[in-house]
Amino acid sequence: MAVVVWIVEGTWPACVDAAGTHAPDGAEVVLLHVAPADVPGAAHGALAGLLGRGRPDPGERLEHLADASADALLAEAAARLGRPCTRDRRAGRAEREVVAAAEGADLLVVARDGDRSHLGPRSLGPASRFVVDHAPCPLLLVWPESAPSTSTLPPPPPPPPPHGP
Numbered sequence: 505m506a507v508v509v510w511i512v513e514g515t516w517p518a519c520v521d522a523a524g525t526h527a528p529d530g531a532e533v534v535l536l537h538v539a540p541a542d543v544p545g546a547a548h549g550a551l552a553g554l555l556g557r558g559r560p561d562p563g564e565r566l567e568h569l570a571d572a573s574a575d576a577l578l579a580e581a582a583a584r585l586g587r588p589c590t591r592d593r594r595a596g597r598a599e600r601e602v603v604a605a606a607e608g609a610d611l612l613v614v615a616r617d618g619d620r621s622h623l624g625p626r627s628l629g630p631a632s633r634f635v636v637d638h639a640p641c642p643l644l645l646v647w648p649e650s651a652p653s654t655s656t657l658p659p660p661p662p663p664p665p666p667h668g669p
Contacts, residue, residue: 505527505528505530505531505532505610505611506531506532506534506608506609506610506611507523507526507527507531507532507533507534507609507610507611507612507613508534508536508602508605508606508609508611508612508613508641509522509523509533509534509535509536509581509585509612509613510536510538510602510612510613510614510615510635511535511536511537511577511578511581512537512598512615512617513577514617514648515615515616515617515648516577516581516615517584517648518615518646518647518648518649519613519614519615519646520535520581520584520585521584522613522644522646523585523613524584524585524586524587526611526613526644527611529587531610532590533585533587533588533589533590534589534590534591534592534605534609535578535581535582535585535589535590535591535592536592536594536601536602536605537574537577537578537591537592537593537594538594538595538596538597538598538601538602539570539571539573539574539593539594539595540595540596540597540598541595541596541597570595571593574593575593578591578593579591592605598631599630599631599632599634599635599638600634602614602631602635603634603635603638603639603640606635606639606640606641607640607641608640608641609640609641610641610642611641611642611643611644612635612639612641612642612643612644613643613644613646614632614635614636614639614643614644614645614646615632615645615646615647615648616628616632616645616646616647616648617629617631617632617648618632620647620648620649620652621652621656622652622656623651623652623654623656623657624656624657624658627647
């Protein structure tokens, strides 16, 4: 069994804990982190277009910082998991990279990352919504903390008007 766990700052502990609980012993667990590729690219462009030449490229510095941050996050996630796993560090559009990484997996673990004060579709941000809608494998969607009460559900729609005789 192959389990992909999407590691995102702020929500990753819940995903790792869920994988530890639901992935059977012997499962191949992949911890996946995706860094946005557009931030270093913008910094490279700023150097070329606005800041001029002859200065250190800020894009390279941002790439190194992003790599170090991802490595530290994946190391912390692996330590929390407490069992053998693979670390997969990617760059690009997170939602597309996660869907691509989940191809052929038996389970994808994702955390809610939107409005976590209410039950419902707004508890998913745009990237996680895309992943939920396009995942090529079964998906385990977890709350990063306790789920809100069912009292946060919106009221039911009004009954339809009665039809005439």
